[in-house]
Amino acid sequence: MMDRHGCALLLLGLCCTGLIVCQCGEDSRPKFKFLVYTGGEDGSHHMQTINVAKGLIRQGHSVTFLLSSSCTKWLHEGDAYLFNFIVYRSSLTTEEREAISEEFSVGVMTGELGSLAGFMKATLRGMIDGNRRRNRPLNLLLNECDDLLGDAEAMHAIREGQFDMLIGDDMTGCNPLLANKLDIPFVLYGCTAVKPTKLQLLYGLPNHPAYIPERQLGLTDNMTLLQRSTNTLMSLLYGGLYSLHMWWGFSALQDKHGIAPNTPTLELMGRAELWIISNDFVLEFPRPLQPNVILVAHSSIGISEDREVPEDQLEFLEGSDDAGVILFSLGTHVINMEVARAEMLARGLAMLPHRVLWHFPGNTSQLPIGNNTKVVEWMPMKKIMAHSKVKAVLCHGGSGLLHEAIWFGLPFVGIPLFGDQFDNMVRAVHKGFAISLDLFDMTEDTLYHAVTRVTREPSFRENARKTSAILRDDFLIPTDKAAYWIAHVTRFGGKHLRPKVLDLNFVQRNLLDVYAFLLTAGFLSVWLGIWACRKAGRLLALSCSKLVSGTRNDDRKNK
Ligand SMILES: *[C@@H]1O[C@H](CO)[C@@H](O)[C@H](O)[C@H]1NC(C)=O
Ligand SMILES: *[C@@H]1O[C@H](CO)[C@@H](O)[C@H](O)[C@H]1NC(C)=O
Ligand SMILES: *[C@@H]1O[C@H](CO)[C@@H](O)[C@H](O)[C@H]1NC(C)=O
Secondary structure (H helix, E strand, C coil): CHHHHHHHHHHHHHHHCCCCCCCCCCCCCCCCEEEEECCCCCCHHHHHHHHHHHHHHHCCCEEEEEEECCCCHHHHCCCHHHCEEEEECCCCCHHHHHHHHHHHHHHHHCCCCCCHHHHHHHHHHHHHHCCCCCCCHHHHHHHHHHHHHHCHHHHHHHHHHCCCEEEEECCCCHHHHHHHHHCCCEEEEECCCCCHHHHHHHHCCCCCCCCCCCCCCCCCCCCCHHHHHHHHHHHHHHHHHHHHHHHHCHHHHHHHCCCCCCCCHHHHHCCCCEEEEECCCCCCCCCCCCCCEEEECCCCCCCCCCCCCCHHHHHHHHCCCCCCEEEEECCHHHHHCCHHHHHHHHHHHHCCCCEEEEECCCCCCCCCCCCCEEEECCCCHHHHHCCCCEEEEEECCCHHHHHHHHHCCCCEEECCCCCCHHHHHHHHHHCCCEEECCHHHCCHHHHHHHHHHHHHCHHHHHHHHHHHHHHHCCCCCHHHHHHHHHHHHHHHCCHHHCCHHHHCCHHHHCCHHHHHHHHHHHHHHHHHHHHHHHHHHHHHHHHHHHHHHHHHHHHHHHC
16 A cells, blocks of 8 residues: 555655646546446445445546335445445345345344255245245345336436446346346446356356356366366256346336337346456456456445444454464354354364454453453454464454455355355465364364364464465456446446347357357358259260260160
8 A cells, every 4th residue: 555655645746846747736627427226235236336336436427326225224334425425225124134134144043044045945936936926135126126117206316327337236136127227327236246157148148158157166277177067067057047027027127118129138237338347356256257257356345434443342352372364254144044153163162272353242241252352343344354363363264354355365265145245265275374164064173173273273364365465466456446347337337348149149159050050051062063963974874875875776786
């Protein structure tokens, strides 16, 4: 950071003394009005998008968030003064919505949503229950979209806002519908991962199951024959399920609200000017992208936290011996964890030679907390990670914390709970700076061994430091990079980045027509060849027999 600041100062000095020609002070490029909608999501996705919005504001643009009346907590945050807000009427109350989050969290902590089978079951159940039971986690996005598109007052307010661009979470199919209804362009922001099948379907991204692993299968880019077979089959299944899901849910909304009749929802989604995905090749396996798909590491990277480390936490860090401190957090879901499991974690942590700073927002009076462990309701994670006494991070494998641990070059022990966390951990383990544990199959001993291994074996620390150096080598921090790209396509549109594959239909895209044409042409020429040969043969035979019979006649005459 110092280097960057020093450089900026030097440039500023050169600019202002007229030694080099550049834009001094105010950026003279046009400023835009952005509308941001995360589908009514109320957690990590929204927080990521807030960071990107701040990046846009730093560049002089203005940002308005579209919020659901069932979740308006963002209006009361300390940074709310930076943004504008438009609130639409949701058919859910705040309490109903919190009950849904709670149901999701319980599903996570009981392992119901953790496995691939569990997640697929929940998705299918959500699709089947669809309109009957509105209050299921996986129908939340659909309901919110329906409420938003149907709220004439909110839609009027949005139109009045005259926005230049909609920035939307790619998790919901609502943004393409909203953009179409408002007749403005849109950018999609993917908060989780590069999903090979989804991006192939929507964005024509090259997909190759031989080395690009599908999500949720625990595979790396180095697969055996059996794994490649599974990967290929799953990529077909995912493609089918994803299309079905979009068709089932958002296509119905598209019809209901009279948006772009005759255009498939998938095609609408593919019209995004740009697709920013919150990931980076420090974690993701190398794979091809398209020019309009940009990878940007997690948006919290490189941004400093406002709040200082509380006095007691600082004392706890400073007071540790050479073994140092382990940072432990499983996020907010841990409140819904079974007591026996929380006890196991507490006992495992108590065995460690390190001190442990445990972020736990619940009541710990029943847990066997070790005398090396300090439980806190809140901590400034990044400031703690930056402290030299912190030796490793023990967390669920959420993309944010994982990227932050990488940024600070810390080895990692992951206990993935749901969604992309399993895949993140597969990648982190593959890069050699992490160990992954299964919450439902671990004991205090495995916890103890994993933490002591990542702190004692030098390879974990070395790989973490190297990965950190790669991540820090970028010229821009993720939010500034995302903001740059969003402003870029707002200025120029995304046409120059859009690959032609998106305008091809299924047959053309897969070259089926070409194969059919080539096969037909091949058959025809072979058939023609045979026909010509036969014809030639027959002619030859005819002339021969004529010749022969002619000779015989001559013979007869001669007799
Ligand atoms: C791929 O995995 C196999 C064993 O599963 C291993 O022998 C091989 O070295 C790996 N290749 C690479 C490039 O890592
Ligand atoms: C935590 O739980 C214990 C017993 O279950 C109770 O006595 C205590 O008051 C609780 N503490 C808080 C802060 O709720
Ligand atoms: C902390 O607990 C360990 C056993 O869990 C014990 O050996 C040690 O003496 C305790 N230390 C203090 C300062 O109480």
